[in-house]
Amino acid sequence: MATPMEEIIEITNSDKNVNPLEQLHKEEDHYTLNLGPTHPATHGVFQNILQMDGERIMSAEPTIGYIHRAFEKIAEYRPYYQITPLTDRLNYCSSPINNMGWHMTVEKLLGIQTPKRVDYLRIILMELSRISDHLICSSVIGVDTGAYSGFLYVFQEREHIYDIFEEISGARLTTNMGRIGGFERDITPRAIQKLKEFLVRFPKTWKEFEGLFQRNRIFMDRTIGAGPISAERALAYGFTGPNLRATGVDYDVRVMTPYSSYNDFEFEIPIGNNGDTYDRFLVRNAEVWESLKLIQDAFDNLPEGPYHADVPDFYLPPKEDVYNNMEALIYHFKIVMGETEIPKGEVYHAVEGGNGELGFYLVSDGGRTPFRLHFRRPCFIYYQAYPEMTKGSLLSDAVLTLSSLNVIAGELDA
Amino acid sequence: MTQTATELVPHIQSLLGNDLLDAYLSYDMTTLVVKSNAVINALKTLKEDEKLDFHFMTDLCGVHYPTNKGLELGVVYHLHNFKTNIRIRIETFFSELDPRLETATTLWPAANWMERETYDFYGIIFEGHPDLRRILNMDDLGMFPMLKYNPLEDQTRTDKNDKMFGR
Numbered sequence: 001m002a003t004p005m006e007e008i009i010e011i012t013n014s015d016k017n018v019n020p021l022e023q024l025h026k027e028e029d030h031y032t033l034n035l036g037p038t039h040p041a042t043h044g045v046f047q048n049i050l051q052m053d054g055e056r057i058m059s060a061e062p063t064i065g066y067i068h069r070a071f072e073k074i075a076e077y078r079p080y081y082q083i084t085p086l087t088d089r090l091n092y093c094s095s096p097i098n099n100m101g102w103h104m105t106v107e108k109l110l111g112i113q114t115p116k117r118v119d120y121l122r123i124i125l126m127e128l129s130r131i132s133d134h135l136i137c138s139s140v141i142g143v144d145t146g147a148y149s150g151f152l153y154v155f156q157e158r159e160h161i162y163d164i165f166e167e168i169s170g171a172r173l174t175t176n177m178g179r180i181g182g183f184e185r186d187i188t189p190r191a192i193q194k195l196k197e198f199l200v201r202f203p204k205t206w207k208e209f210e211g212l213f214q215r216n217r218i219f220m221d222r223t224i225g226a227g228p229i230s231a232e233r234a235l236a237y238g239f240t241g242p243n244l245r246a247t248g249v250d251y252d253v254r255v256m257t258p259y260s261s262y263n264d265f266e267f268e269i270p271i272g273n274n275g276d277t278y279d280r281f282l283v284r285n286a287e288v289w290e291s292l293k294l295i296q297d298a299f300d301n302l303p304e305g306p307y308h309a310d311v312p313d314f315y316l317p318p319k320e321d322v323y324n325n326m327e328a329l330i331y332h333f334k335i336v337m338g339e340t341e342i343p344k345g346e347v348y349h350a351v352e353g354g355n356g357e358l359g360f361y362l363v364s365d366g367g368r369t370p371f372r373l374h375f376r377r378p379c380f381i382y383y384q385a386y387p388e389m390t391k392g393s394l395l396s397d398a399v400l401t402l403s404s405l406n407v408i409a410g411e412l413d414a
Numbered sequence: 415m416t417q418t419a420t421e422l423v424p425h426i427q428s429l430l431g432n433d434l435l436d437a438y439l440s441y442d443m444t445t446l447v448v449k450s451n452a453v454i455n456a457l458k459t460l461k462e463d464e465k466l467d468f469h470f471m472t473d474l475c476g477v478h479y480p481t482n483k484g485l486e487l488g489v490v491y492h493l494h495n496f497k498t499n500i501r502i503r504i505e506t507f508f509s510e511l512d513p514r515l516e517t518a519t520t521l522w523p524a525a526n527w528m529e530r531e532t533y534d535f536y537g538i539i540f541e542g543h544p545d546l547r548r549i550l551n552m553d554d555l556g557m558f559p560m561l562k563y564n565p566l567e568d569q570t571r572t573d574k575n576d577k578m579f580g581r
Contacts, residue, residue, distance in 0.1 A: 065550035072535070073559060077566045108441060238471055238524030249496075256499050347441045348473075348492060348503065359473055361490065374475040376492075384527040413550055 030058055033395070037066050041399045043140060044409030048386075048398075055394050060387040064380075068413040075373040079338050080106050081180055081316075083373070088174035090375060091411040093136050094129035094354040095175045096165065101351035104259055105360040106180045109347045110314060117305045118182040119261035120298040124195070125168070125177065126260070126351075127291040127298075131202075132161045133354030134242070134284040134291075135209075137406040141281050142213060144403045145222045150212050157205050160198050167191035181315040182308025199296060206292075210285055223278040227389045227401025234275060237385040240378050241356025243405055246283045247275030253352040265297050277397075277404040284406075313340050338368025355379050355406050379411040419444035419502045422466060429459050429466075443492075443503050450508035453489070454516040457504065460493060461521055468493035468502055474518065474528035476536035478510075480562045486510040487538060491518070510561075517543040535560035 036047035045066040051058040071086045078086075087098035100122050107114065114122075135158060139151040162172040168191050169177040178184070213219050229239070231247040244251055252269045254262045270286035272279030308315050312331045321328035334340050344366045350359040359376030382405065389405075390398040419426075423437045423444065433452035438445055448456045460468045473492040480486055485507035494501045508515065517540040518525035529540045530549040537558035540546055548555065557564055 065548075065552075068550040070559065073566060235470060236523050238522065251496055256496075257501075345440055346445065346503070348443055348501070350472075357472065359492070361473060361475060361492070363477060372477045374473070374490075376473040380527060380531075381524055384524070 029053065035395075035398075037063075041144065041402075043403055044407065044412075046407070046409060046412065050395070050398070052395065055396075057390050057393055057395060057398055060390050060398070062383065062386055064383070065413055067409050071414050072373055072375065075370055077369055079368045080342070080370070081335070083370070084178075085174065085176045087375075088176055089410050090377060090414060091133070091354055091358070091379070091408045092173055093408055094126075094133035095173065096125045096129040096177045097133075097351060097353050098358065099175060099177045100126055100260070101349065101353070101358050102360060103178055103180050104351065105347060105349040105362055106314075107309075108349050109343060109345060109362060109364055110180075110311070111343075112181055112309050112311050112314070114182055114260075114309045115305050115307075116261060116303045117307055118309065120302050121183060121187060121307070122178070122260045123262065123265070123298045124295050124302075125165075127294045128161050128164060128198075130291045130352075130354055131288050132158050133406075134288050135206075137354075137403070138213075138281055138284050138288075139209070140403045141223070141277065141400065142219075144400050145219055147212070147216075147219065150209050153205055154209050157198075157202050160194070160201070164191055164194045164198065167194055179308065179315060181311050182306070184308075184316075186307040195295075195299065199292070199299070203292060206285075206288060214282065214285065220278060223281060223400065223404075224276060225274070226277040226397040227393065227404065228274055228276040229385060229389050230275060233385070233388070234382075237388075238381040239356065239385070240382070241352065241354070242283045242287060243275075243280055243356065243382055245269065246272035246279040248273055253350050253357050257350060259349070259351060264301075265294055267294055277400050280404045340368075342366055342368070350376070353378060355408065355411065356382070375414055377411045377414055379405075379407050380414070383407050383412060418442060419500050422500070425465060426460070429463060430456050440503070443501050445503045445505060448504055448506050450506045450515060453491075453504070453506040454518060454521070457491065457493070457518055457521055460502070460504070466495070467497065468495050468500075470494040470496055471518070471522040471524050471528075472501070474525055474532065476532040476538055476560065478536060478560065478562050479507075482507070484509055487513050487536060489515060489532060489538060513538045514541055515539070516541055519543055534558075537561070 030051050030053050033050040033052050035050055036042045037045050047063040049061045075083050075086060084099050084102055087102045088095040090098050135154045139154045142150040165175050166172050167188060169175045229247060231249050234244050234247045248271050250269045250271050255269060267290045270283050272283050316335055317328035317331055322332045342364050344364055346363050348359060348361045350357045356378030358378060361374040362370055363372040365371040389401055418439060420439060427434055433449045433456055434446060435449060436447040460466050472494045475490055477488045477490055478486060487510045488505055488507040491504040515538060517529060527549060529543055530546060532538050533540060533546055534548045534551050535558060
């Protein structure tokens with residue numbers, strides 16, 4: 001299939017029968033369009049300065065950094081357990097993944113082995129957040145194509161996922177879930193009840209949503225061929241996650257570098273062919289089914305046992321013990337005052353976030369705070385391909401491409 | 415599971431020669447320390463050698479060790495080979511008085527924004543970069559905020575009363 005740019009060239013080079021209105025204007029006729037920073041179609045705070053020829057985009061220049069909050073700098077001044085709330089605010093559509101990715105990074109640094117129950121609970125929560133992340137992205141593609149109802153149906157399900165998060169951590173969006181070494185408390189019967197209800201109700205809703213879109217002729221015509229990228233370019237641009245898989249590369253951190261006992265489970269990596277908006281949509285939708293399967297498997301095989309690793313040096317003791325037990329009080333004091341011994345070293349840990357490989361590069365010099373912490377934010381890395389992906393496409397396709405890339409402003413700007 | 419690149423180190427050593435200053439295992443990843451004037455050459459070798467084939471740039475970031483006199487600033491690259499599933503880390507250090515490094519955008523377009531970010535926060539100038547501007551901070555910031563010399567917040571602020579709770 002010809003790319004939009006080739007189409008233009010074809011139009012300009014073809015014979016005189018072409019409608020003159022469709023012919024390319026001269027460069028001096030191009031005009032500048034400011035898409036953003038606060039445009040409802042961009043779903044986040046980023047600006048694109050577009051050079052337009054009629055409805056075609058000639059070039060795009062993204063400006064980012066509108067919600068930069070200097071997390072990497074702040075992290076150098078905070079003890080390890082206080083960095084979890086910062087990670088919430090990276091990709092705020094799936095904060096538990098960020099929280100647990102951070103915990104696992106620190107656990108790698110400290111050499112902590114977590115019990116199976118912790119691993120499985122983490123899988124359940126991370127896959128729940130992946131579902132909530134993907135359903136936002138997929139339904140927003142629907143909104144941008146003009147189909148609003150799918151969005152409303154699945155947002156109810158997101159509320160139910162947030163109810164489960166609330167039951168576990170007390171918060172809905174910025175969850176600050178879990179602790180280094182495990183969880184602060186065991187999963188409650190109410191959370192289990194809500195999870196069970198979700199597992200029964202959600203597949204029906206998701207099937208209905210897929211039925212609305214996946215073979216819908218209007219939706220297909222609108223999204224097939226919009227914002228395509230080849231596998232080679234995607235790899236060169238550092239794409240990861242669903243956007244890379246839509247181009248046909250089966251790279252998934254959960255399989256390549258299993259963490260949190262993901263290797264105990266069987267699941268598929270859905271891949272696409274063309275790397276366009278439609279393929280990204282389908283890959284995300286298929287991943288939701290795989291996530292559901294993982295949640296069900298992990299939930300059915302959830303082992304009994306402790307909900308945190310036995311590391312009194314790093315895991316805050318229960319408050320009851322702090323008041324009644326000398327050792328617990330000492331540990332509590334040492335953890336809060338930053339007197340625990342942290343090994344020196346450099347560690348990189350990656351998890352499969354909602355948008356791709358979310359990496360944490362942590363340098364410790366033995367102090368109570370990280371010496372250097374760098375977040376490898378998948379959004380930040382692949383969003384730079386946006387000008388190339390939209391070049392020559394229609395403005396309405398550019399909006400679709402943006403939402404199908406699932407660029408989350410919080411993760412983009414850190 | 416991810417393999418470590420330990421068994422590849424002799425091969426890398428033979429290709430890079432004296433440009434390779436050090437190679438050690440840090441947790442699960444092999445770390446190479448490379449001379450700063452040869453880093454792009456080393457990355458190119460790691461990317462294009464058939465046996466190594468580190469074709470994917472995972473990450474690029476700066477780091478600042480103010481006590482490491484003469485070699486204060488560093489840039490850390492993370493590469494990944496999807497086929498053999500081996501990750502590798504390349505570090506290079508140079509003086510903060512002359513923070514210049516060749517750009518990696520010639521090898522990976524992904525390095526573009528990551529180098530801009532590194533410039534933005536550490537003031538490292540990537541020579542040959544097509545568009546080296548600040549990316550996350552405002553253009554007239556006038557400092558490089560992630561350098562260790564710059565404290566988190568201006569400690570001389572007087573508009574907040576911190577008598578009770580401290581800073």
